[in-house]
Amino acid sequence: MSNKSDPVISGVGQSAVGKFVDRSPLLLTIDAIKEALDDAGLTLADIDGVSTWPGRVETMLEMAPVGCDDVIEALRLNVTWYNGAYETAAQYSAIGDAVAAVRAGWARHVIAFRTISQGSARKKPEEFPSVHPKGIAGVMANTLPYHAYSAANWVAQYASRHFHDYGTTREQLGQIAINARRNGALNPKAIFREPITMDDYLAARMISSPLCLYDCDTLSDASTVVIVSAADTARDLRNIPIRIDAVAQALPGRYTWDQPVEPACYPTARRLWELSDYSIKDVDIGQLYDGFSFLTLQWIEALGLCPIGEGGRYLEGGHRIARDGEFPINTNGGQIAAGRTHAFGYVREAVRQLRGQAGETQVDRDMKVCVTGAGGGPLSMAMLLARD
Amino acid sequence: MATRPRPRLTPLNRFYWEAGREGVLKIMQCRECGTWIHPAAPICPSCLSENVAPQPVEGTGGIYSITVNYQAWAPGLDVPYAIARVALDGVDGVLLTTNIVGDGAVEAAIGDRVQVCFEEQDGIWFPLFTRAQEDKR
Numbered sequence A: 001m002s003n004k005s006d007p008v009i010s011g012v013g014q015s016a017v018g019k020f021v022d023r024s025p026l027l028l029t030i031d032a033i034k035e036a037l038d039d040a041g042l043t044l045a046d047i048d049g050v051s052t053w054p055g056r057v058e059t060m061l062e063m064a065p066v067g068c069d070d071v072i073e074a075l076r077l078n079v080t081w082y083n084g085a086y087e088t089a090a091q092y093s094a095i096g097d098a099v100a101a102v103r104a105g106w107a108r109h110v111i112a113f114r115t116i117s118q119g120s121a122r123k124k125p126e127e128f129p130s131v132h133p134k135g136i137a138g139v140m141a142n143t144l145p146y147h148a149y150s151a152a153n154w155v156a157q158y159a160s161r162h163f164h165d166y167g168t169t170r171e172q173l174g175q176i177a178i179n180a181r182r183n184g185a186l187n188p189k190a191i192f193r194e195p196i197t198m199d200d201y202l203a204a205r206m207i208s209s210p211l212c213l214y215d216c217d218t219l220s221d222a223s224t225v226v227i228v229s230a231a232d233t234a235r236d237l238r239n240i241p242i243r244i245d246a247v248a249q250a251l252p253g254r255y256t257w258d259q260p261v262e263p264a265c266y267p268t269a270r271r272l273w274e275l276s277d278y279s280i281k282d283v284d285i286g287q288l289y290d291g292f293s294f295l296t297l298q299w300i301e302a303l304g305l306c307p308i309g310e311g312g313r314y315l316e317g318g319h320r321i322a323r324d325g326e327f328p329i330n331t332n333g334g335q336i337a338a339g340r341t342h343a344f345g346y347v348r349e350a351v352r353q354l355r356g357q358a359g360e361t362q363v364d365r366d367m368k369v370c371v372t373g374a375g376g377g378p379l380s381m382a383m384l385l386a387r388d
Numbered sequence B: 001m002a003t004r005p006r007p008r009l010t011p012l013n014r015f016y017w018e019a020g021r022e023g024v025l026k027i028m029q030c031r032e033c034g035t036w037i038h039p040a041a042p043i044c045p046s047c048l049s050e051n052v053a054p055q056p057v058e059g060t061g062g063i064y065s066i067t068v069n070y071q072a073w074a075p076g077l078d079v080p081y082a083i084a085r086v087a088l089d090g091v092d093g094v095l096l097t098t099n100i101v102g103d104g105a106v107e108a109a110i111g112d113r114v115q116v117c118f119e120e121q122d123g124i125w126f127p128l129f130t131r132a133q134e135d136k137r
């Protein structure tokens, strides 16, 4: 199955992660870059590409505080390709577009990063002004006026409909959070390290029904870096290269959270299997977006772990997704326990697991292939990562 | 209740946000093939005709999905409140995100019948929905 021209992940790195980290977003980014370079055995002189999602966005600095230009300036990087943009498929666009650039020969070692400052923005809102001149435009203009401020509200619409159509229950959905907290207890970097029980879950306060507190990740300060490198550099790397077997995205006609279209993760996953020789049966482990637990359920269905509508029953009892189960997911605690790294944390964990370097969170079995999916609603991107 | 975030008015969407002035909900529709276009766009996605225009609609419908929000995301926000997606009668392929307001709003459920009402704020008439009489419990 190995395609020798596939770009590889040569290194991963991450800053401190917390509900509030007293360090600027740019310095967090550089912390993560340094760790990733060290992990890969590369230096700044090797880097010729920079990529991020969604770039620096002035209307949502808490979500998007650092752009490619900031990093290139700060480190005086000599690049032959860079890209930071919001009108792309999802958080993983920063990685997927780097894969395309490396394939095209535009760069050989690309720093792909995702930095987020939602923790600091809550503590020091004046430093992260969110400005919407002349009112809300675009996809949110028909949503925000109804005090539907949070993605929790948007995701809850899908969840309530799924509960209604398929009989999905809170007890079933709760297994995502229980699994995350159980895994987070093993992760020294996790924000929440105490396991929760089903009783805790069912007693938790509602955020946006049927999603309760434990169904939601926590706003964080974090930066995570993934270095995407050309296949022919693999032999010079310090660490085990992880091949990027396939990257998929899809958007079914409408960029919207609220209209009656299939969430983008479903066509994205179908596309992923078209682009790869692997099938879901070949995959050992999953790192599936849990910014809200219901999104994980959608990825489970989309990837074909169970038929559409059966996600709740698949989760029942929680044994399938546990670290000793048939398909372990979110082995570092996901975002629910380890903080909103906005998807890049799953790639870091996938790489560490496949290399056998995940430390306390290492799953004790020989694993070759990990699937990871990020996003919700119209945002969606998935990747297959392999250790050959 | 807290002030509603204001949508940016454009020549294309102004009719939608001001329709409540006359107490009638309007949705953009293609004059050639009847396709409903929401949010409003200058071209029909089905037949590519540019002959599109706001069309008054009944303003009744059913709740397609609903969440009750308990988190006070902003100062002055009175919780809990219901946010729903409403499927309008006779308007295929369109859901309106909105608030269910009035008696029994937070007890509303998928499938409940609802009726549009409007809340004006600084020249914008936000379409909200109340539960139809027979559905109140």
Ligand SMILES: [Zn+2]
Residues within 6 Å of the ligand: B030, B031, B032, B033, B034, B035, B044, B045, B046, B047, B048, B049
């Ligand atoms: Zn038409």
